[in-house]
Amino acid sequence: MKAIKISMLALALGLMSFSVLPTDKISTEKVTPVAGITWKSETVDVGTIPQGTPKTIEFEFKNTSDKSVIITNVKPACGCTAADYTKEPIAPGKSGYVKATYNAAAAGSFTKTVTVTTNADATPKVLTFKGTVQAKA
Template sequence: MKKVFSLFVVLFAITTVAFAQKGVVKFAKESHDFGKIEQGKPVTFTFEFTNTGTDPVVISNAQPSCGCTTPDWTKSAVLPGQKGYVKATYNAAAMGQFNKTVTVTSNGERPQIFLELRGEVVAPKEAQSAAAAPTPAPAIKKKVAKTTR
């Protein structure tokens, strides 16, 4: 009787694991480096994903780490084999290095996925070229002595 019960438990566990796969969100990449971007000009990157699981995936939220990042995402269910997106726009107001995240919440196998945006905000091009160009030295006029003979 114990052997039959043990066999039943093993078969139940195998069957449950085989049919338990949910939707699987597989992003092409989970981080993006903008490099150097100009201050005051927002930049956007679209993270694309594929549902590689067996059930539809629904993204319920995409929460940025701060107010300087605005997310948008596929609002409808993404069927198995189909593609979806999470688009993140960074404001680029503050100068310097940045590293921001967008937390994606879904009904997928991984309920939370962290997408990363990084880069460096630099001065606008006009300010960069003005700062890079050296200021010319004032012209010095030489007095030429006239000699009479």
């Protein structure tokens, strides 16, 4: 009987949680979407480029809203593309850019994307560039 009581006590204590979960500081500040980015082009055809020569494609946009636009993230779809972008807030009426540098290592046709997240839209913008890498002779 004593063994049953000890077993039940051990089971009850085992089921209880004695640890306190850490609380991270969670930002309650909301980023308000700002409507009004106009992209000069969302798709760029770079044509034929030589193999082994990196190609930089620039996507330009204009802030057509009445608030500053901030690019919060730029993510190329693969490791063969590096990205750069306007880091400071883009004031109303001003322009910004996203640059994608494609490492043209493999010969053949390609289509690549870069996903851009801003405070201007809840849905990220997917920019596309395509072309053909011509093999070295």
